[in-house]
Amino acid sequence: MDNEWKGENMKRQKVDVLVIGGGAAGLAAAIEAANQGAKTVLIEREKKTGGVLNQCIHNGFGLHVYREELTGPEFMERLWNEVRGTNVIVESNETVIKILPKSKEVVSVSPEGIKIYKVKALVLTTGARERPFNALLVPGSRVSGIFTAGVAQKMVNIYNRLPGKRILIVGSGDIGLIMARRLKIEGMDVVGVVEIKSEPGGLIRNVVQCLEDFDVPLWLSHTVIEVHGKERLKGVTICKVDDSFNPIPGTERFIEVDTLVASVGLIPQNELIEDFVEMDSINKGPVVDDLMRTSVDWIFAAGNNVAIHDLVDFVYEEGKIAGKNAAKVAKGEELPKVRYTFKRGENVGVILPQKFTGIERFKMYIRPKKTMEKGVLKISNKVYRRFNWKLRPSQMIDFIFSDFENLESILKVEVNEIG
Amino acid sequence: MHVHVKENGEIDVQGNRCKRGLEYAKNEVLDPRRILTMSVKVENGEMELVSVKTDTPIPKKIIPKAIGYLKKIKVDAPVKVGDVIIKDLFGTKANIIATRTVSRK
Numbered sequence: 001m002d003n004e005w006k007g008e009n010m011k012r013q014k015v016d017v018l019v020i021g022g023g024a025a026g027l028a029a030a031i032e033a034a035n036q037g038a039k040t041v042l043i044e045r046e047k048k049t050g051g052v053l054n055q056c057i058h059n060g061f062g063l064h065v066y067r068e069e070l071t072g073p074e075f076m077e078r079l080w081n082e083v084r085g086t087n088v089i090v091e092s093n094e095t096v097i098k099i100l101p102k103s104k105e106v107v108s109v110s111p112e113g114i115k116i117y118k119v120k121a122l123v124l125t126t127g128a129r130e131r132p133f134n135a136l137l138v139p140g141s142r143v144s145g146i147f148t149a150g151v152a153q154k155m156v157n158i159y160n161r162l163p164g165k166r167i168l169i170v171g172s173g174d175i176g177l178i179m180a181r182r183l184k185i186e187g188m189d190v191v192g193v194v195e196i197k198s199e200p201g202g203l204i205r206n207v208v209q210c211l212e213d214f215d216v217p218l219w220l221s222h223t224v225i226e227v228h229g230k231e232r233l234k235g236v237t238i239c240k241v242d243d244s245f246n247p248i249p250g251t252e253r254f255i256e257v258d259t260l261v262a263s264v265g266l267i268p269q270n271e272l273i274e275d276f277v278e279m280d281s282i283n284k285g286p287v288v289d290d291l292m293r294t295s296v297d298w299i300f301a302a303g304n305n306v307a308i309h310d311l312v313d314f315v316y317e318e319g320k321i322a323g324k325n326a327a328k329v330a331k332g333e334e335l336p337k338v339r340y341t342f343k344r345g346e347n348v349g350v351i352l353p354q355k356f357t358g359i360e361r362f363k364m365y366i367r368p369k370k371t372m373e374k375g376v377l378k379i380s381n382k383v384y385r386r387f388n389w390k391l392r393p394s395q396m397i398d399f400i401f402s403d404f405e406n407l408e409s410i411l412k413v414e415v416n417e418i419g
Numbered sequence: 420m421h422v423h424v425k426e427n428g429e430i431d432v433q434g435n436r437c438k439r440g441l442e443y444a445k446n447e448v449l450d451p452r453r454i455l456t457m458s459v460k461v462e463n464g465e466m467e468l469v470s471v472k473t474d475t476p477i478p479k480k481i482i483p484k485a486i487g488y489l490k491k492i493k494v495d496a497p498v499k500v501g502d503v504i505i506k507d508l509f510g511t512k513a514n515i516i517a518t519r520t521v522s523r524k
Contacts, residue, residue, distance in 0.1 A: 057470035057518065058456045071456055073470050073519035077500050157458055160467040185457055185486050209453060213479065389436065 023051025025303025
């Protein structure tokens with residue numbers, strides 16, 4: 001059902017490049033598209049752009065992009081300064097509800113009513129959602145006092161509210177580790193962090209600076225098996241798990257807490273395009289090439305909706321690439337076609353991009369499927385990089401691929417354990 | 420990385436991937452420092468809090484004292500990103516600076 005929208009009293013406008021989502025990737029894409037001369041509109045559903053940068057008051061942003069270590073809000077304000085220097089029209093408080101690919105129209109809802117954009121190119125930078133605790137299907141009542149880490153972070157850093165008094169963090173992903181420190185600083189009793197795997201899920205830097213520095217215990221190979229309480233959380237039962245993540249009988253322990261903060265995964269948001277764009281079930285995002293183009297040649301994507309990234313600097317770089325190429329398409333330039341496709345080999349989980357044109361060098365990201373002491377990256381059976389340090393799924397490998405001589409059209413990528 | 424403190428006080432670092440890693444490892448043993456990031460209350464602002472940081476790492480051991488102090492102070496809006504809120508915190512030469520802009524209500 002893909003006819004041209006024939007509604008009355010709807011605001012219609014033509015744009016060259018429409019960017020959906022005003023987080024780090026979207027801001028970068030809009031800035032770049034405008035700098036290339038495209039009439040660019042950025043749509044953001046919240047009151048202000050910036051996405052999660054707004055609430056990430058901790059350090060670790062901008063090391064690559066600005067060669068400085070910045071906090072999230074500082075990085076965000078740099079992006080705002082860049083946007084102010086361009087002609088980008090930022091429409092906040094506006095939500096895109098549908099994309100009509102056949103007519104290249106985008107329908108959105110705003111306080112001014114329904115708007116329809118006729119676009120020449122589209123950039124989807126819609127980021128990711130947090131996996132809710134309920135998705136883990138832990139038995140117990142639906143009590144209050146259970147939050148995802150991002151929600152707790154917004155509560156504390158933006159609204160100046162504490163989620164509770166005594167808290168257990170579920171999941172040792174970066175957001176969980178960061179919140180363990182944050183809540184401890186704000187005077188909460190942070191009982192510990194449980195992690196179902198035998199390795200922490202976040203960056204080692206965060207394990208040291210958030211848990212070890214603040215004496216927060218990390219219980220690896222542990223998980224919550226029951227939630228207790230009637231209206232408010234009263235406590236949880238945790239237990240140890242074996243290598244297959246099955247609870248080990250006899251290791252159950254009750255912990256009294258009134259708050260749970262769950263950091264159990266981020267899920268890319270692609271509802272707007274997943275029905276007509278080729279998707280990658282492992283990345284959980286669209287298949288993209290080195291130009292950040294999807295399988296639809298006027299639709300580009302960048303950032304956490306393509307795959308979950310570790311550093312905002314990489315998200316920013318991708319956004320710039322997507323914006324640049326979207327602007328070219330809007331101007332009527334013909335972009336090079338895809339010539340090569342990567343195939344996942346041993347130990348390769350998330351990989352991005354999945355295809356490439358071979359026109360110029362580009363940055364690739366790979367998440368190894370398992371932890372290894374030393375590894376070697378091979379593309380088409382040729383060794384590209386040796387890693388003499390520990391590789392983990394929680395730390396993305398990034399490297400620049402530039403060797404395009406005598407390539408087959410399908411290239412197997414693998415990360416082999418050595419030594 | 421592995422750090423070994425020899426009997427004569429010399430520090431031996433293995434496994435660093437760059438020069439900065441060497442410095443970091445030595446400091447982690449001799450004089451561990453951290454950048455502290457948190458929020459400070461704002462009066463008359465469009466937001467209740469302004470996020471802040473130390474503009475240079477401060478000794479780990481004074482962090483609890485710094486946290487206690489920052490939780491008590493209030494800043495009057497407007498505050499601009501980069502504004503110095505506290506100069507030379509506890510004689511460390513580190514300043515507490517605002518990491519976001521909060522306009523007056």
